[in-house]
Amino acid sequence: MTGPLQTSWLASRPACPVCGYSLDGATGAGVPEPESLTVCAYCGVFLRFTPAMQLEVLTSEEWAALETETRDQLTRYLEITKAWRRSDARSQ
Secondary structure, eight states: OOOSOOOEEOSSOOBOTTTOOBOOEEOSSSOOOTTOEEEOTTTOOEEEEOTTSOEEEOOHHHHHHSOHHHHHHHHHHHHHHHHHHHHHHHTO
């Protein structure tokens, strides 16, 4: 794994397995690869890219096994995502 969060536009637009929204980007640094982590910007679930570059939900056991710094980064991104959704809802 190159890092917990990645940034790029995704040509394949994988769907979040929880809310079904097609994600067109992943946030962080670089191009996601299998095992890269991200957060769904729509429902807030923590996700991992599979070898086929689809998304799967991170289990509680996988979450617990992450380094503290990785969990903190993902949690911060989740908080930013929630603030963005609240701001977006107010502007409509």
